[in-house]
Amino acid sequence: MAVLTTPKMVSIPNSFCAGCGHGLLNRLIAEVIEENGYEDKTIITLGVGCSCNMNHSWNGDKIQTAHGRGASTATGIKVARPDLLSIAYQGDGDAYVIGLAETLNAAYRNTNITVFVVNNNNFAMTGGQMSWTTMPGQKTTTSEAGRDPLVTGFPIKVPEIVAGFDQVAYVARGSVHSAKEINNLKKYVKNAIEAQLHNEGYSLVEVLAPCPTNWGMNLEKSVAWMEKEVLPYYQVGTLRERTGK
């Protein structure tokens, strides 16, 4: 008989808002770490943004780094402890805006770390400002009339950029908006973590997630908006398969 268990590495309740996608991703990451027996051999680097909430709900070892420097910090951890799993957990503002250089350069070097980026199309912790992932026409507190991509740029696709590098181990984009995609996401998370455990190199999983609080919608509407606006632009799936090398 299947028994529903909660991974030890996450506390419930957590500090995320109702309907937020972070909690689901936290749980999937914890499950994969525990399935690999790494709950006492993992250090997670938390970016600045809603990732900071994990200081209160992530039960494993965690380092709170500065805004944008997650990949660099995770790199240093991996240098010191190549025997441990080093994960950077960041949001889109953290990893793709202020930390774009650090994110791309860690990937460029094919550093043996795993990066998870929650993409909820806005700067959520500071109250919903425009991010490089904000959709055209999307209203935020710094794009009140709706984002004009001709002025501020089109939503950035970092996984696609990284997947184009000569050597990275694994790149995927998943989503938490449906049960089916959550199941797929679990596979992406598993591949990303196992790529590091097998010393294959850099792995990145971007995770599309609702942010009902800052989108000003309930969860149902948030999911509908994702399906209509976000998913057609940010297509889910594996962008770089593992080669096992």
Add this chain to the structure above:
Amino acid sequence: MEIVFAGFGGQGVLTSGLIVSEMALQEGMNVTWMPAYGPTMRGGKAYSVVKYSDGPLGGPDMEDMDILVAMNQPSLEYMKYMKEGGLVIMNSDNVADDVEIDEKYDSVRIPCMTLALKVNNPKAANIVAIGAMIKKCGLFEEEKAKEALKKIFEEKGKGKFTAANEAAFMEGYHSL
């Protein structure tokens, strides 16, 4: 003792300083060597400053020099830091004959490049100048100076030039 070796980039003035530093080091003295770097090197200028003493040393840069080895004419601008009674050794192959040196300084003219060519070591004009300087001032014993010269080049992996360098050194040494 404060000695400045100055010239164009490529005339070996940094190495000159290192050779003399090694001589002082072998005598157990405190030594400091400072190269011109960064902006001072723009326009092809190069120099190195060597100071040595039994006691504590002051700043590394030129300020009150005893000897200036000027491998070219523009290097004479550093005469402003020359001590009264100091010595300037000019490479006369690169300093015009009509250049006058104030009487309060001692000066000698050595055709360093010509002498280096004479011993088939055209790159060793700087070593010719050192030979002349050591003879003129009696700073170090000839044999010890040659030992330091040998060591510097051996450490750079250029031990095979030892004989040629010694020849250049002696050419300068006997030029006075």
Add this chain to the structure above:
Amino acid sequence: MKKMWKGNHAIAEAALRAGCQFYAGYPITPQTEVGEYLSSRMPELGRTFLQAENEMSAVYMIFGSYACGMRSMTSSSGPGFSLKQEGIAYMCANNYPAVFANVQRWGPGLGTLDSAQTDYLRDTRGGGNGDYRVIVYAPNSIQETVDLMYNAFDVAEKYRNPVEIMSEAALGQMMEPVAFPEFKERTEDLGWTFDGTNRPHGRIENPEKPGFVRNKIKTMEENEQQWESYMVEDAEYIFVAFGLPSRTTRNAVEQLRAKGEKVGLIRPITVWPFPAKAFAEAKGDIKGLISVESTDAGQLIEDVALTAKKTGHGNAPVYGLFSGQNIPKTKEIIEYFEGIKAGQMKEVF
């Protein structure tokens, strides 16, 4: 027997002797030779050199590695060291040790490559956001640079606080005879470091506790002051200088003493904590304190004046000889002093 070593190479070799396992950095003149040297030497020793994409990334790499207890360092100069300040503040917030080398160039912004001491106030006051201090050593010779670097990791780990070696462009580029200490390695577990087991790290909580920051700073101030005093005891005029200017100043003191002037020199070796104890030792009737520094506006002079006040010499006028992009020459220092005696120089404080 001692061998001639370039300052930047010596600082790198000393770090290796001290057990540094990881260096991350970004090239910038006049400190690039530190990274160049380590890039070939560290792999030979089975250690890690990493050329980072920028200064921030480098500092966070060692933030991560030292959190795990690995002896790690970075180095920079001028604007590059400014970029590292955010990371230094993060290390202080988390009580992480780390070792930095700042081979100072002159000036704000891009500055120039000239030798200077114009980062003094930034580095001795923390430099990043919040309230913290970094232990800052200011050597005046290459041998002293080596000796201070050799202990830097131990001190950083003792206090769980960053330590900086504050060098100067000329000190990085020049060569002097050096003897190196033996290789050492810390093998014991520091107890608090990250090992994946989520043991207590004593990190985020501590700085928020009332009095924690103040007490930590006070302890370092009490224990770590280092200085050299030269003919200070009966001095009427005391020069204060560190780094390369302290060497020409010492020469000036010698020459002035030979002329019968009662002068002395206090040379801070730690510029933070500033050696107030050295000032307390001066028993003469002090007629003036003279800060000699390679700055334009005067930076060290602020600590000289504050420390004079703290140590009972508050009535002494404080003069400043600021030599900008140059190391002040012995002659200039003597002339300046003679100007003070003749009443031609105006005190700053």
